[in-house]
Amino acid sequence: MRKFYAILLIAFLSLPMVSNAQLPPNFTITDMKGQTHDLHTYLNDGYTVVLDFWATWCGPCLASAPGIERIHEDYSFPGDDTYVIISIEFDASTSDEQDIVDAYCMQNPVVIDDNSVIRNDYNYAGSIPYFVVICPDGSWNDRTGGIGSDHTLLTNLAVGCTGQKSGPTDDAKLVVEHCAGATQFLCKGETTLTPTATLRNIGTNALTSAKIEVRMDNSLVETFTWNGNLPKFFEQEITLSSLTNVDFVAHELELRIIEANGGSDPNMLNNVSVTQLDPSVKAELALTLDITTDQYGDETSWEVVNGAGSVVASGPSTPYGNSTTYQETINVSGEDCYTFVMKDAFGDGMCCNFGNGSYTLSDANGVIATGGSYGLQEITGLHTKTTPTGIEEYSFLSSMDVFPNPADNFVNLVINLNKAITADIQVINPIGQVVKTVETNNYTVGQNEVSINTTDLASGVYFINLKTNERTVTQKFVVNR
CATH class of the missing domain: 2.60.40.10 (Immunoglobulins)
Known part of the structure; x- marks a missing residue:
């Protein structure tokens, strides 16, 4: 994104509210998803309308995204359906609106007002973010300055609104x-x-x-x-x-x-x-991270989080330079699950609007993850567990299959053994309850087939456990009727 601010931009400055008794100017406009919005129709239907004037290069505007999202989630449909919040991007020179909408996961209506028709009708003072809160009775208040995650800085402007529609009672x-x-x-x-x-x-x-x-x-x-x-x-x-x-x-x-x-x-x-x-990706304990930054290298960072939620590695220790290549060595310890997170502070990733940045995470066995075109972050799950889970790791078992799958009235379990075993067979539902058992039996080397009646099982996902004194091996099947 372009990282400049207009001279009149006042970040996080709150100006006095201005109350306007006259009916606000109407507009009918189509958002980026193709939906049409008519202000007076919303007001006549009892909605409180919030107008959010912003630009893609405005840091305080983007920092207000959590607060705007909270209003949309709680007060707009499908929340209690008493508000409509419309974000209005007005800079005709920008073309990256969709990238920012995607990066910040903006769910509320977003419209482009390149001719600045709407902002000029609402006492636009030159500073952004600029918010207008319009009550159903036509009165309205405005505010200049970011709200961060504090959505009440806007909803408080609607206190005392009359004619507002009621939300649901039990929702x-x-x-x-x-x-x-x-x-x-x-x-x-x-x-x-x-x-x-x-x-x-x-x-x-x-x-x-x-x-x-x-x-x-x-x-x-x-x-x-x-x-x-x-x-x-x-x-x-x-x-x-x-x-x-x-x-x-x-x-x-x-x-x-x-x-x-x-x-x-x-x-x-x-x-x-x-x-x-x-499924997470298997990784060795020694990892290498190769990074080529874009034109805003100081926005790039990364971290590795262990299974307990603690950050065990992160970088950089000092901000990365612009359009520069780096190599980081990351060491994790022991058997665990990890999450690798590649971040961009502005939300436009490392590629490709402002340079062709990229990253590659690898170990001795090759590439684990690579990318560059993302929003705020990109996440990869890793595991260094060595606990055996594959059939090939059980010495007594050559293969285990179920058919038909999906099953109707019965399912067959086919076991190919490398050595004779004594085993229990259980059918388990997904919350761990044993819903069917097969009497303990001795099974010989080679192919063994067990037929299990499923007529009394409801449609859904089940698991067959083959339990020996050595291991428990599981196969999934579905009952569908």
């Missing part, structure tokens, strides 16, 4: 991280996953109970019941039941609110949180 919401957190990494050797979520109350009534469905790969795993007391716009981190037998492949974890305060939740669009679970 629970799962907070979704649009920029970060949509992907988590599985660590090899760990088969238990404990989902967490942030539950927020959007309704006017206190939220005292909620039911949440947990789904893995589109199959229902459990229904979790939460009880507590959350006033409007308060939230709580909740820990759900642990999932067991999570195999080391990509999964999709979905949490869905199905009930709030004992009744159906009226707003299903804010009830779902989907997380992609990706």
Whole structure:
């Protein structure tokens, strides 16, 4: 991004509010997603409208993104649906609006006002960020200066608004991280996953109970019941039941609110949180990071976080120079899971608007991750675990397969053994409950086949555990009828 500021830009300066009793000028404009917005229609429908005037090169504007996002998430649809917040980029010389919208994961409507028609109608004073809060009755207040993450600096301007529409009474919401957190990494050797979520109350009534469905790969795993007391716009981190037998492949974890305060939740669009679970990448303990910076090298940084959440390595010790190549040596210790994070402070990555920057993370076996075109950060999951999980690592077992998969009324387990064993066979659901057992048997060298009746199992994901005194080996299958 261009890193200059107009002479009149006053960062984080709050000017006195100006109240305007006259009906504000109307506008009809199309946002970057093709949706049309008409100011007077919103006001007539009882919405409070927030106009956010900004430019892609304005640091305080971008620093206000968390506060704007909070207003959009809580007050706009699909929040309590009482506000509309419209971000208006007005610099005709810029062309990187989409890059910034993507980097900062801006979910609210964003429009481009290259002719400055709207900003001139609203007493634009020359300093940005510039906010206008318009009440349904036509009165409005304005503010110049960044808000950071403090969304109340804007919502407080609407105190005393008349004619505002009412929000829902009972509405629970799962907070979704649009920029970060949509992907988590599985660590090899760990088969238990404990989902967490942030539950927020959007309704006017206190939220005292909620039911949440947990789904893995589109199959229902459990229904979790939460009880507590959350006033409007308060939230709580909740820990759900642990999932067991999570195999080391990509999964999709979905949490869905199905009930709030004992009744159906009226707003299903804010009830779902989907997380992609990706297998981490095997890495050696000695890593090499090669970096070529773009024209703003001081924006680039990186860190390595261990499984306990502690930063165990980071850089640079002094800011990187512009358009310069560096090589960093990173050493991690012992068996653990790590997260490597490549960051850009401004949110435009290292490539390719202002130089062709890039990074490559590697070990003795080759490249682990490489990139440069990203927003605020790019994350790679690593593991240095040596715990055996693959069938090839079990001395007694040559192969283990299930068919048909998906299954209907039965599933066959085919075991090819290198030596005779005595084993138990169990069918497990994703939360670790044994739903079916096969009597302990002796199995001989070569191929052994076991047929398991599944007519009494509901559709969904299951796991077959082959348990010996040496190891437990797991195979996943699906019942679909």
